[in-house]
Amino acid sequence: MPVMLESNLEGLPKKSGKVRDVYDLGDRLLIVATDRISAFDHVLPTGIPDKGRVLTGLSAFWFGRLDVPNHLISTDPDSAGLDLTDADRSRLEGRVMVVRKAKVIPFECVVRGYLFGSAWKEYRTKGTVCAERLPTSLVEGARLDPPMFTPATKAEEGEHDENVTFEELAGELGPELAGRLRDLSVRLYREAAGHAFTKDLILADTKFEFGHDEQTGELLLIDEALTPDSSRYWPVDSYKPGVVPASIDKQFVRDWLESTDWDKRGTPPALPDEVVQKTREKYIQAYESLTERPFPWK
Template sequence: MRLLHSGKVRDVYADGDDIILVASDRVSVYDVVLPTPVPDKGRLLTALSLWWFDRLADVIPNHVISADDVPAEFAGRAVRCRRLEMIDVECVARGYLAGSALNDYRDDDEVSGIGLPAGLREGDRLPEPIFTPSTKAPMGSHDMPISYHHVVGKVGPETARRLRDVTMEIYRRASELALSRGLLVADTKLEFGVDAAGELCLGDELLTPDSSRFWPADQWSPGGPQPSFDKQFVRDWAAGTGWDKREPAPELPEDVVEATRRRYVEAYERITGLTW
């Protein structure tokens, strides 16, 4: 195999005509990889992505070939995938006001060019879910929000419409399923590519605690930060240290590592109904 790319969390290898996508235990916040890994994180991300890929396969094809036909040293945290020509857009669906969208909204009552009602609070449910795409920035840089019209300019009207419609359908389906298990999907980020036959496919990861915000529905209380089963816990800890969000990042204390792992495990177990 040949290493093609090492990202913040995943490493990508070429193996003949296929790609081996390997999820590590690395954690990144504010576009910086922290020096302390979280045990089992790569396996949890892989298992949860595969679970979602299987359940949403009727919405759009995905890149998965096999989770078993991978090198033994990567077993449990790697997936053999079809090669895709990735589309240079992060496709984000939001049903609640949180994260970077909150900061954008506070500036001018808009998110990605979509006007929202005045007076919304952090954690509020939006009048309806919205498509808020962003750029795909290289490691160490920030993704920047873009409008739907910007996406049309990048990929053309037909592909842009397909990206938006599939993103919102996945969000709708996932939100309904998660709510039945006591979780709100505040937002989620998807990535798409085109395969050798020219077909649009879902790639990367799907509805994991790294790519989504999961909130316990019974504790939802708009007006401030929400309890979550994702890496927001690490973001909050890092922000509280006084770190300037540039390398080198601080080491994670043992209790933060264990609390983060527990959140990932609970997200997996609550969504899938399986025991980790």
């Protein structure tokens, strides 16, 4: 099964992130979601077939559903106005977002509805999450009501995201913008979690990214939205506080890496075929459950 680890559109300025290749079209950007997968702040040497198409399709679904201005213009490769060959068009199909340019706000807006991951690790040792004290005797996976806004710095490849307090966020961005990001992020999380629950999925946590439109200054939801890369999804029927559920996201890859002797600093190991296949199945399951549409490249 073919995997796209890198795109190559000649003649365009290009920047590559952990997963996406971003091309400058002048007044717009062309974002290509590859099949690269990252974990523990490293890009893995093995890709997941069609992962980029899941990310693009789900992001487009959520951009169309959520009540918030966003950067998406089109998912049609031809809307970029490029002279594409048939081979280019075939490789790019389902992976492309043409978007408005935005000045990125350099923080990830994380919302947690359940106590898990790095939040659980902090709570277990300190009784806090992002320095906010929580009730004692909570168990792993406990529901957090209300959901918690836990912003973090945006890390470059090989570096770690760092959680920051709301006060630190406000100190960097100003209290008005920080408050707006917090309230908007929590509202979007609630909207998305409500929809996911109707599809028998729990949205345990997610992260949003925002920027200001370079032309108008409008605050936009950017990057991706509520994908298995940026969110944790759990099946409703397997959720039980204190028991780690089987995630429908890239936690499966993290768990496999934890079972190896990789020190999370050197070159990551290649993923075995069965992990690649199972991860692909999980991503497609998330797409089909949330959108109620068959995955076109199944």
